[in-house]
Amino acid sequence: MQSYILITGATSGIGYEMAQNLAEKKFNLILVSRNVDKMIIMKKQLQSSYGIIVDYFEKDLSLPNEAKELLDDILLKEYRVSHLINNAGFGEYGHFLNTSLEVELKMINLNIIGLVILTKLFAKDMAARGGGKILNVASLLSFIPFPYYSVYSATKSFVLAFSETIAAEVEEFGVVLTTLCPGPVETPFQTDEMRHTNAMKVNKPMSAKLVAAKGIDLLLYGKGKKIVGLNNWFISNLPRITPDYLMMKIKKYLASKSN
């Protein structure tokens, strides 16, 4: 049985760069996203550049049935997933009174429900086989929920809390679960509105390539969680040392438009 690293949300941003990074290291890959055309192009490029095996599965992971099908589809092909990267996710920036409830429910379905389904199914499979590794992608906003990113911040707080507890539970079965917490990253995730906030002025987005490399190090060799960048580490600790009324002011300043 061939071993693979599975990356959800592999067609863009951090997931795309993780795929490139792992291919350079000669790991076989399984790509998952909704966009078959992009995955076909990536499969050709990665196989011809690095001589690895790449397969892909078209799944909308915000639909619980599609997330649940993924492991069965993989086992049917007799692939063994040694490492899982739960990276697929999206956010919506905007005033909660104006944002779309439908979009927010889809976000909860992808960022939380899809991630829980994959973590459970793959962790059980890994534990039964004697071990494996899982990387869940959370965010700096897991520590510092941000106005106009209300539902998104809450999904990422969930991801961190969930991942830290499951990590403690699965360790004895040889499964290592780690959590990547990036600050702003230059990917299509960033909207123009977000780019023009004070937050982006004081905390410039990092390159997806750098963040992906930190994530891969954590997946392959690390334990626990990683906040990428000293600046972000400092920001993540602000709520612990700052009174609530002041934190509210700071958040409102960061979320408002820069001149």
Ligand SMILES: NC(=O)c1ccc[n+]([C@@H]2O[C@H](COP(=O)([O-])OP(=O)(O)OC[C@H]3O[C@@H](n4cnc5c(N)ncnc54)[C@H](OP(=O)(O)O)[C@@H]3O)[C@@H](O)[C@H]2O)c1
């Ligand atoms: N960029 C940032 O500033 C930042 C900061 C902290 C954390 N993060 C987190 O990092 C992760 C990756 O974000 P990114 O910035 O790389 O975003 P991105 O460039 O927009 O990429 C998102 C990926 O997720 C996939 N995806 C979206 N909806 C999906 C669905 N319903 N089912 C399956 N796949 C889906 C997309 O593929 P298709 O559209 O082809 O399906 C794409 O490959 C996310 O979890 C995000 O929350 C990002």
